[in-house]
Structure formats: C-alpha cells, structure tokens
Amino acid sequence: MNILDLPAPEAARALVGKVLARRLADGTVIRARITETEAYFGEADTACHACHGRTKRTEVLYHRAGTLYVYLCYGIHWMLNLVTGPADDPQAVLIRGVEGASGPGRVTKYLHIDKSLNDTLLGGGLALEDDGYEPERIDASPRVGIGYASAEDQARLWRFTAG
DNA sequence: AAAGTGATCATG
C-alpha cells in the first residue's frame, strides 16, 4: 500500500515526516524531511487548480499517483506537488516545508526543483523515502493562500505540520 | 504593508 494511493488529505498527513531525496545531474543527493503539507482534493474542492476542469496545465493532476506536478507561481516560485489517488481524479499534496526550508517556494529552491520535473514520476530525479521516523505530533489547520475558494473549502483542515 | 514576477487561462 503506497501512501500516494490514499485520498489527498490522508496522504498529506502520512507524508509529514517522510524524506525527499533529490538527485542532481552531477550525482549529488539532497535529502530533506517533510515538515509541512497541504491537500488539494479533486474538482469539487474550489481551492484545487482542477476545480475548473482539465486544462493543459491541470492535466498533470489527472495522471497516476506518484506523478510530480510542478508549476510557477507569482512569476518567481516553483511549487512542488505530489499527485495522489486514482488516475483521472485530480488530487495532489503540496509540499509546503521541509527541514531546512520553510515555505513552498523555498522548498523547490532548496531541492533545485523546476519545470523540468513536471509530469515526471517519483523515483527518478526525486524520490520518496521512509526511514521509519514518526513525528511526535501532527497538527491540522486551514490551508493558506486560497482566499479565492469557497468559505466551506477554506475552513477544511487540510494543512498538516509536524509538531 | 506592498511590490515584484511571468506562465497560464479566458476573453476578443
């Protein structure tokens, strides 16, 4: 049972404490434990990019679990998401923070992630590792930066932080 | 508190 087969909110919680291993072209590996995630859960979630259906950009969200969804926000920052759940069901987990880098834009800078990883599978340049570590506590809170979503969706506790 | 930044998507 892979974590990424779970529905996004469950996957987001389960990913906190896991380790991301980024392998660069020159062979160096950067490892970072995930400390903060957010879930984006299907077309019915008005905060999810796919809430207005399939477009060229959101197409990746409909791919199989384990696909990377990387996109540019505010012209500056790359956002790293892991697609979860069944194919053709657009769900993803945003990596908002790792040890050594807090904030989604910083995570990608830290791990040297950009558009070239979009629509590739986990296990290539970027891999997920489970070393058995479990955070003492995982807190749930509302997602940030989604003021455009419905009040109902803004209230969902789909942001998970290691405690 | 506010600006900087550019791909993407919906208009015309």
Added chain:
DNA sequence: ATGATCACTTTG
C-alpha cells in the same frame, strides 16, 4: 492580441 489572476517571498 491583451488582461486578470495567482498553493509566495522579501523588503521596508
């Protein structure tokens, strides 16, 4: 073709 809108970060 142009314009609005951002899953943010930094600076003051």
